[in-house]
Amino acid sequence: MNKRLLKVAVTTALAASMAVPAFANPFSDVPAKHWSYDAVTKLAHDGILDGYGDGTFRGDKTISRYEMAIIVAKAMSKVDQADAGNKALIEKLSNEYASELDKLGARMTTVENKVDNVKWSGFVRGKYDSDTSDGHNISGGNKHYFLALEGTAKINDRWEGHFASETRHDYTTSGWGGVKPPDTNNGDGTWFRIWASGSVGKVGVAAGRKWFGYGDNMVWGHEATGLWLDIPTGTFKTSLFAAKPTQGNGAVSLNDAYDTNIYGANFNGDIAKNVNFNLLLGGNKDDGEQQMSRWGGATVTAKIAQDLKLTGTYAKTNADDFNKTHHIRLDYKGTDLNKPGSYGVYARFFKFGRNGDPSHDDEWDSLKSDSRGWIIGVDYVVGKNIQWTNFYSDQKVDISNSAKEYNRKLFRTQFDLHF
Numbered sequence: 001m002n003k004r005l006l007k008v009a010v011t012t013a014l015a016a017s018m019a020v021p022a023f024a025n026p027f028s029d030v031p032a033k034h035w036s037y038d039a040v041t042k043l044a045h046d047g048i049l050d051g052y053g054d055g056t057f058r059g060d061k062t063i064s065r066y067e068m069a070i071i072v073a074k075a076m077s078k079v080d081q082a083d084a085g086n087k088a089l090i091e092k093l094s095n096e097y098a099s100e101l102d103k104l105g106a107r108m109t110t111v112e113n114k115v116d117n118v119k120w121s122g123f124v125r126g127k128y129d130s131d132t133s134d135g136h137n138i139s140g141g142n143k144h145y146f147l148a149l150e151g152t153a154k155i156n157d158r159w160e161g162h163f164a165s166e167t168r169h170d171y172t173t174s175g176w177g178g179v180k181p182p183d184t185n186n187g188d189g190t191w192f193r194i195w196a197s198g199s200v201g202k203v204g205v206a207a208g209r210k211w212f213g214y215g216d217n218m219v220w221g222h223e224a225t226g227l228w229l230d231i232p233t234g235t236f237k238t239s240l241f242a243a244k245p246t247q248g249n250g251a252v253s254l255n256d257a258y259d260t261n262i263y264g265a266n267f268n269g270d271i272a273k274n275v276n277f278n279l280l281l282g283g284n285k286d287d288g289e290q291q292m293s294r295w296g297g298a299t300v301t302a303k304i305a306q307d308l309k310l311t312g313t314y315a316k317t318n319a320d321d322f323n324k325t326h327h328i329r330l331d332y333k334g335t336d337l338n339k340p341g342s343y344g345v346y347a348r349f350f351k352f353g354r355n356g357d358p359s360h361d362d363e364w365d366s367l368k369s370d371s372r373g374w375i376i377g378v379d380y381v382v383g384k385n386i387q388w389t390n391f392y393s394d395q396k397v398d399i400s401n402s403a404k405e406y407n408r409k410l411f412r413t414q415f416d417l418h419f
Contacts, residue, residue, distance in 0.1 A: 158199030221361025
């Protein structure tokens with residue numbers, strides 16, 4: 001049987017299984033003595049077809065070729081249940097009504113395109129932190145339920161619109177409550193990130209408010225409003241950006257982050273088999289209040305064995321002191337959300353200078369600036385699209401001031417349910 005017609009038939013049958021759509025009838029009637037009536041009656045008798053919604057084929061009246069094409073589409077969608085004789089009959093019917101099936105398919109394609117114009121993704125998270133220190137209370141708001149939702153709308157063949165929402169609610173011994181700290185733009189179910197992405201010629205373009213990072217996100221990994229350009233430059237991919245941070249002083253190392261602008265370039269490419277190199281160079285407006293105005297970092301990622309990957313980052317700023325950041329991560333295997341039972345084990349070693357980078361991804365307050373320490377963790381896929389994460393970290397915080405330095409021990413467990 002013609003595979004294209006079969007695809008059309010399956011799509012049409014899905015819509016027709018509930019009711020005959022209210023399209024204008026562009027088809028002529030099937031003559032009363034046409035062989036099609038006997039054919040579909042036989043298919044109904046053999047259990048391939050159910051007829052109209054009331055279980056009959058209304059043999060006492062003629063029907064349009066449109067209605068007959070819908071019935072044929074239903075038969076084609078069940079061709080694998082038919083014996084050799086009925087398969088031949090379905091083949092004959094599909095050839096007879098090929099033109100009508102094509103027209104129905106075009107109509108259904110238009111409907112499908114409208115339905116598929118917006119795609120949704122995200123995850124639901126349940127998280128618990130045990131976060132203790134030497135006489136210091138570390139709350140962090142990380143005992144919570146969390147919903148991340150992102151929509152992508154197709155504008156045309158080159159451009160898409162994006163919108164993201166996050167909702168977080170803590171659970172405590174005293175009850176439930178939405179988290180609305182004074183210095184946050186996360187909102188509570190609002191569409192707080194909105195941007196467009198597409199291309200102009202061969203140059204990729206993104207503009208608006210979004211989260212972005214480069215390399216392993218240990219130099220920059222936070223939200224901003226701005227413009228991003230991805231330029232094809234041979235072996236190395238070149239990205240340019242000019243943006244304004246939007247997550248405030250609690251999320252970045254820059255002082256008065258709301259009042260500064262950042263700009264820079266990122267270069268990424270493979271420098272050897274199984275070895276990737278990323279170089280980020282940037283700067284920011286300095287009106288005398290910032291500790292830095294120029295910064296950069298290099299990240300090397302290497303597959304050193306079949307299931308072993310090593311990543312290392314070195315970053316530096318032009319601040320007067322505490323101006324270096326180091327991060328090393330070793331990964332064994334890794335998770336695949338489509339494969340329950342898959343897992344990844346990792347170890348991390350870090351030292352974040354107080355002014356060592358403009359804004360590394362603090363990963364929900366687990367990687368503070370002005371700290372050093374290590375993390376060991378395990379990710380495990382307990383079911384399709386469900387990941388369980390556990391890690392333990394031993395850290396020293398405020399390492400730039402020996403009088404204030406303290407020990408921190410963090411254990412985190414969380415479930416992420418992706419959709």
